[in-house]
Amino acid sequence: MTRGGLIAxxxxxxxxxxxxxxxRENAQAELxxxxxxxxxxxxxxxxxxxxxxxxxxxxxxxxxxxxxxxxTPDPRAExxxxxxxxxxxxxxxxxxxxxxxxxxxxxxxxxxxxxxVLAGVAAALAGKRVVIQEKTTDExxxxxxxxxxxxxxxxxxxxxxxxTRRKLLFSSLAAVGAALGAATVVPVASLGPRVGxxxxxxxxxAGKKVVDERGxxxxxxxxxxxxxxxxxxxxxSKEEIGSALMIVRxxxxxxxxxxxxxxxxxxxxxAYSKICTHAGCAVSLFRYPTFDETQPGPALVCPxxxxxxxxxxxxxxxxxxxGRPLPQLPLRAGADGSLEAAGGFYEPIGPSYGGIREGPEKxxx
Amino acid sequence: MIRRTVAALDERLGAAHPLKRALxxxxxxxxxxxxxxxxxxxxxxxxxxxxxxxxxxxxxxAKLHYAGSYVPLQGTSxxxxxxxxxxxxxxxxxxxxxxxxxxxxxDVFVVAIVLHLVRILLTGAYRKPRELNYWIGVTMLGLAIxxxxxxxxxxxxxxxxxxxxxxxxxxxxVPFVGGPLAFLVWNGEYPGTDAFWPRLEILHVFLIPMAIxxxxxxxxxxxxxxxxxxxxxxxxxxxxxxxxxxxxxxxRSLGLFLIVAGVLFLLGGLVQINPIWEWGPYxxxxxxxxxxxxxxxxxxxxxxxLMPPLEVVIGxxxxxxxxxxGGALFPAIVFGLLYAWPPLARRLRLDDRREHNxxxxxxxxxxxxxxxxxxxxxxxxxxxxxxxDRFYFRSFxxxxxxVWFFRAFALLVPFLVYFVTKRVCxxxxxxxxxxxxxxxxxxxxxxxxxxxxxxxxxxxxxxEARQQLAD
Numbered sequence: 001m002t003r004g005g006l007i008a009x010x011x012x013x014x015x016x017x018x019x020x021x022x023x024r025e026n027a028q029a030e031l032x033x034x035x036x037x038x039x040x041x042x043x044x045x046x047x048x049x050x051x052x053x054x055x056x057x058x059x060x061x062x063x064x065x066x067x068x069x070x071x072t073p074d075p076r077a078e079x080x081x082x083x084x085x086x087x088x089x090x091x092x093x094x095x096x097x098x099x100x101x102x103x104x105x106x107x108x109x110x111x112x113x114x115x116x117v118l119a120g121v122a123a124a125l126a127g128k129r130v131v132i133q134e135k136t137t138d139e140x141x142x143x144x145x146x147x148x149x150x151x152x153x154x155x156x157x158x159x160x161x162x163x164t165r166r167k168l169l170f171s172s173l174a175a176v177g178a179a180l181g182a183a184t185v186v187p188v189a190s191l192g193p194r195v196g197x198x199x200x201x202x203x204x205x206a207g208k209k210v211v212d213e214r215g216x217x218x219x220x221x222x223x224x225x226x227x228x229x230x231x232x233x234x235x236x237s238k239e240e241i242g243s244a245l246m247i248v249r250x251x252x253x254x255x256x257x258x259x260x261x262x263x264x265x266x267x268x269x270x271a272y273s274k275i276c277t278h279a280g281c282a283v284s285l286f287r288y289p290t291f292d293e294t295q296p297g298p299a300l301v302c303p304x305x306x307x308x309x310x311x312x313x314x315x316x317x318x319x320x321x322x323g324r325p326l327p328q329l330p331l332r333a334g335a336d337g338s339l340e341a342a343g344g345f346y347e348p349i350g351p352s353y354g355g356i357r358e359g360p361e362k363x364x365x
Numbered sequence: 366m367i368r369r370t371v372a373a374l375d376e377r378l379g380a381a382h383p384l385k386r387a388l389x390x391x392x393x394x395x396x397x398x399x400x401x402x403x404x405x406x407x408x409x410x411x412x413x414x415x416x417x418x419x420x421x422x423x424x425x426x427a428k429l430h431y432a433g434s435y436v437p438l439q440g441t442s443x444x445x446x447x448x449x450x451x452x453x454x455x456x457x458x459x460x461x462x463x464x465x466x467x468x469x470x471x472d473v474f475v476v477a478i479v480l481h482l483v484r485i486l487l488t489g490a491y492r493k494p495r496e497l498n499y500w501i502g503v504t505m506l507g508l509a510i511x512x513x514x515x516x517x518x519x520x521x522x523x524x525x526x527x528x529x530x531x532x533x534x535x536x537x538x539v540p541f542v543g544g545p546l547a548f549l550v551w552n553g554e555y556p557g558t559d560a561f562w563p564r565l566e567i568l569h570v571f572l573i574p575m576a577i578x579x580x581x582x583x584x585x586x587x588x589x590x591x592x593x594x595x596x597x598x599x600x601x602x603x604x605x606x607x608x609x610x611x612x613x614x615x616x617r618s619l620g621l622f623l624i625v626a627g628v629l630f631l632l633g634g635l636v637q638i639n640p641i642w643e644w645g646p647y648x649x650x651x652x653x654x655x656x657x658x659x660x661x662x663x664x665x666x667x668x669x670x671l672m673p674p675l676e677v678v679i680g681x682x683x684x685x686x687x688x689x690x691g692g693a694l695f696p697a698i699v700f701g702l703l704y705a706w707p708p709l710a711r712r713l714r715l716d717d718r719r720e721h722n723x724x725x726x727x728x729x730x731x732x733x734x735x736x737x738x739x740x741x742x743x744x745x746x747x748x749x750x751x752x753x754d755r756f757y758f759r760s761f762x763x764x765x766x767x768v769w770f771f772r773a774f775a776l777l778v779p780f781l782v783y784f785v786t787k788r789v790c791x792x793x794x795x796x797x798x799x800x801x802x803x804x805x806x807x808x809x810x811x812x813x814x815x816x817x818x819x820x821x822x823x824x825x826x827x828x829e830a831r832q833q834l835a836d
Contacts, residue, residue, distance in 0.1 A: 064604045105461045109634005112462070116627030124620025131612035137604050138391040140592050140722045143494065191549045191564075199544070199554060230650055241555050244650030274650050279669065279688050280530035280555060282652035303654040304527055305670045306754065306764055319765055321669060323676030323687040350555070351534035352676060352686030353544040 070133040077129030084122035091115030199356075200348050202242025202273075204329055209234035210245065210271070210339040217338035220267045223249040226298075228286040231271060231339070242349050244274035245329060246283055246300055247339070248311050254298065256313045261346070264330035269339060271329040272315050273349040276302040278322035280351040283309070300326060314346070323352055392614045393595035393607035397484045399621060404477035405581065406625040407470045412574065414467040421457055423449040424519065424566035426559060435642050443646035446521040446562060450641060466633025468659075471513045473629065475661040478506050486706070486737045488724040490594045492716055496707040498587045503703045505580050508573055510661050515569040517639065517659055519562075524639070524656055526647025530555060531669070535692030540684050556649050594724045602722050655754055664744055667751035668695040671772050699744055710736075731790030738786045739779040746775040 094111040098104065163169065210218050210231040223229060231245035232238050252268045264270070276283050281304035288298045299318055300309045307322035309315045315326030327349045330342035348356050375381040392398075425445035431438050433448070435455045443451075453460040482502065485491050491499035514532070518525045533555045536547035550564070551557035592605045600606035608614040632638075644653065658666065668691030677685035702709070710716040715733040727734040750771035757764045812818045 064601045064606055065599070067606075099459060103458050105459075105465070106634055108459050108462045109466070109630050109632075113627045113629070113631030113634055116623045116630060118627075120620045120623030120625075120627055122620070123623060124617050127613050127616030127618075127620060131616060134609055134613055135606060136389065136391055136609050137600065137606045138389075138592065140603060140605055141590075142720075143591075188549065189545075191552065232650075239556060239649055241649055279534035279692070281527050282650050284652045285654055303652050303656060303754070304531060305666070306768075307674075317674050319768075321672045321674055321687050321691070323674050351537050351688065352683050353537040353547070354541060354683055354686075355544065356683050356686070357678060358681045 064137060065135075067137055068133070068135040074129045077125060081122045081126045081130055084118050084125065088115045088118035088122065091118060199350065199353075202345060202349060203233040203236035203240060204242065204341045204344050206341060206343045207334075208341040209334065210247070210331070210341065213238075217336070218247065219338045220269070220333055223247075223269070225249050225251045225254075225268060226288040226290070230274060230284075233341070241275055241280070242273070242345075244282065245271045246274045246286070246311075246326075247271045247331075248286055248288075248298070248300070250298060250312055254312050256310075258314055261314060261328065261330065263332070264328065264342060266331055266333045266339070269331050270311050271331050271339075271341075272300060272309070272311065273327040273329065273345060275350050276304065276307055276322060277324040277326060277349075277351060278302065278307045278320070279304055281305075283307075283326060286311075324356070388609065388611040390589065390610040391592070391605050391607045392610065393593050393599055393605060395596055397488075398593065400477050400481040400484055402618060402621055403625055404474055404481055406622045407474035407477060407629070408577065408581065409622070410470045410626050410629050411467060411474060412578075414463045414470065415570065415574070417463045418453060418467060419570050421449055421453045421460070422446070422519065422566070424562035426521065426556070426562055438642060438645070441646065444521045446519060447641070447646045450520045450522075454642070462630070462634050464633075465636075465638050466629050468517075468638045469632040469636070470629045471516060472638075472659055472661070473625075475506075475509050475513060478502075478509055479661075482506060482703075483737075483741065487727045487734060488594070488596075489716065489721060489730065489733070490724055491707050492721045493707075493718065494591060494720050495587075495594070498584055498591075499707060500704060501580050501584050501587070503700065505577055505584070506703075507700055508577050508580070512569060512573045512577065513659055513661055515565055515573070519565055519569055520639075520641055521562075521647055522639075522641040523644035523647045523651055523653055524641075524658065526556070526649070527652055527656055528658055528662070530649070531688070531692070533557075534686075535688045538686035538689035539693060540689065543686065543689075592722070594722055596726070597723050600723075602720075605722070655758060657752070657755065663751035664699075664748040665692055665696060665751075667747040667749065667753075667771070668692070670753065671747060671750050671768060671775065673772075695747070702740065728790040728793040731787045731794065734790050735783045735787035739783040742782045743775060743779040746771060746778060750775070 091111050092115040095108060095115065098107040098111055160166065211234045212218055212222075212229055212231060215232075215234070217234075218229065218231060226249070228246060228248040231247045232243050236243055238244065248270060250265075250268045250270065252265075255265055255268065255270070257265060257270075272283070274282050274284070279302075281302050283300050283302045285301035285303055286298070287296075287301055287308075289296065296318075298311055300311050300315070301307070302320070302322075305321050307320035308318040309322070309326040310318050315328050317323075317325055325347065327345040327347040329345050331339050332342040334340040350356075371381065371384070374384070423445045427445050428442050429445060429448055431441050431443055431448055431451065433439070433451050433456055435451060438451070450464070453464050455461070485499060485502065514528065518529050518532075533547050533551060536550060537543045539546055548554065550561075552560040552564075593607070595605055595607065608617075645651075657663075669688060670691070672687060672690045674687060675690070676683055676687050707716075710733060711718055713736075715730065715736065750768070753764060753767040753771065756762060756767060810818060
């Protein structure tokens with residue numbers, strides 16, 4: 001519809017306003033007349049249902065209200081639709097203007113969204129009030145034709161006619177199928193390298209300097225007991241999964257490390273892989289209660305699924321889903337008094353997989 | 366004009382007959398039938414806004430120093446992926462609007478699909494002859510969740526990196542094939558190599574959307590071929606009754622589309638979602654507390670959190686690493702049950718083997734409704750457990766206590782819910798199956814002698830209904 005046509009229509013509708021009240025009264029009267037019998041029909045269906053629940057299903061199947069057709073015009077609805085459309089047009093035009101002058105996300109979203117909603121309400125209202133209101137019926141189709149099914153089956157079976165060495169042919173076909181299947185699946189493996197030694201490799205070895213995020217060495221007086229810092233191997237990539245350390249300082253009398261790790265914590269500094277052994281997130285929370293009468297002891301916590309590890313006891317799992325302790329890295333004080341690794345991790349790092357507990361000497365798969 | 370177009374099409378394609386059928390196609394009316402439509406229209410908005418975003422998005426983990434117009438992150442080292450999304454958000458006109466609308470549309474998309482599924486289950490719409498369409502729908506739900514996860518992973522912000530680390534660990538945890546599988550997808554050890562990001566992108570912008578679009582087309586084609594189901598008030602098992610596609614229904618559905626799109630753009634423009642500049646770029650050694658992914662992966666987070674620290678180890682070999690239980694087995698069970706439901710319900714004698722075009726109200730089949738509600742409560746309890754850390758912040762109920770509570774809740778409450786739901790449905794049905802039994806009053810009419818007399822209620826019923834009751 002052209003803009004002129006639209007406006008003409010609005011004016012025409014406005015002109016018709018005088019007769020509106022009469023029209024509405026008529027419509028309402030009509031409504032009352034039909035509502036009685038319609039309800040009755042409804043009751044019949046409902047009570048029909050009762051009978052069906054017992055045993056007679058077929059009877060209800062025929063109880064369908066008749067088609068309806070309502071062609072009564074509704075000039076007021078037409079007016080509303082026109083007004084909504086004009087408002088939508090203004091909103092869309094507003095979007096163009098805002099796009100040019102301000103680019104503000106709020107204004108752009110408001111104008112575009114509002115325009116769409118207004119146009120949508122107009123369309124829905126037109127569908128409900130302006131166009132003819134109609135209820136029609138159609139039949140459900142019963143699919144499934146025995147005769148045709150048999151024909152299809154017969155036709156398929158015809159493929160066997162005249163073939164004598166069926167078994168031989170089928171087994172060769174099966175061989176082709178299996179081989180072709182394997183041949184198409186195998187290239188999937190070229191998507192990525194196989195799991196090998198790499199999972200166990202970390203940049204850490206005895207003598208490797210520990211540095212902080214800016215690359216500065218970590219001296220023994222950097223932390224007070226109850227503080228933590230993220231450590232990295234000097235000169236190695238921070239992104240590598242085996243790089244990052246969660247270093248915490250505890251009071252030396254808090255430590256309960258296993259006997260063979262007694263020397264791994266100079267000055268109460270203990271270091272753990274920052275990658276959770278559950279699902280690979282960074283274990284970045286350190287719980288260090290200052291009122292130990294009422295609160296549980298120190299813990300390293302992963303914020304993804306709240307696996308909770310004990311930093312005083314070699315990273316043992318205290319709570320949560322992790323199935324392995326957090327791998328500890330032995331520390332020592334280097335020649336310049338700053339922290340360095342005294343060796344590699346005591347356990348393999350990262351999330352579990354089949355070979356995680358087998359150790360580096362038996363590379364899995 | 367209209368006549369000429371129709372004539373032209375008909376002379377060339379014989380279009381008049383199919384057009385006539387399409388325009389007269391009957392849509393039964395019920396408000397719950399809108400849920401599927403809302404999902405479909407969300408998909409349309411997702412495709413439209415998604416195309417816009419692909420013009421700027423760069424799938425690459427190559428590092429650069431941010432030089433865009435968001436001052437606090439200027440000079441920060443980040444991946445090209447993250448930088449390109451920052452560019453969309455701050456330097457492309459209307460870019461943030463489209464990006465946020467895309468994100469909102471994804472969230473609403475999955476909500477609408479889930480509600481649609483619940484409606485289909487509770488009304489028995491999945492029964493013969495519509496099982497195939499039900500399975501297509503369940504597949505689309507799975508694809509929609511995966512698609513959403515890939516979408517927010519692409520951004521490479523802190524939140525998406527944490528999600529990908531978990532996805533990697535779940536892949537690693539699959540018994541026997543996990544390690545190679547994860548290395549296959551990530552092209553090596555986490556966080557993967559250059560090859561990983563284009564893979565993620567092609568899945569998100571092409572393969573999965575095409576799969577959804579194809580299944581959507583099949584879904585609709587099957588509905589057209591079989592017709593909609595309907596409630597018994599309107600039609601019957603043989604006759605479908607409703608509004609024809611043109612003009613009434615078409616206009617109303619167009620209106621729904623525009624309103625859905627409009628609400629999504631209003632949300633996208635006015636309500637902030639996933640402000641990646643606040644999370645910052647991801648590095649494997651970074652994480653943040655209180656991180657909540659998009660709602661539709663909450664059920665997996667919850668399952669991962671509730672699982673006790675159990676790993677099955679034989680000798681040195683770890684057969685089942687822990688993330689498998691919550692991240693792979695749990696969704697496999699949920700989707701397995703959804704796929705198996707139509708034949709399973711028949712086997713359990715919750716459904717019969719006949720064809721059904723009429724829908725049940727939930728109360729009409731109390732046992733089936735109770736089983737479905739119990740199942741939904743089970744999944745919802747685990748979903749809610751995904752928010753335990755937020756509850757902890759709000760309420761300071763200890764985290765450990767909540768986990769134990771939800772473990773017990775998920776295992777026990779569904780059984781309770783089963784019995785309660787069954788009872789409620791039976792009560793509702795019993796009251797209605799005998800509409801006269803519930804009547805406790807009397808009807809009084811004034812008679813010709815200006816006195817009052819009681820009349821029986823059944824006189825109000827039409828003759829045919831009384832006949833049926835008598836039968």
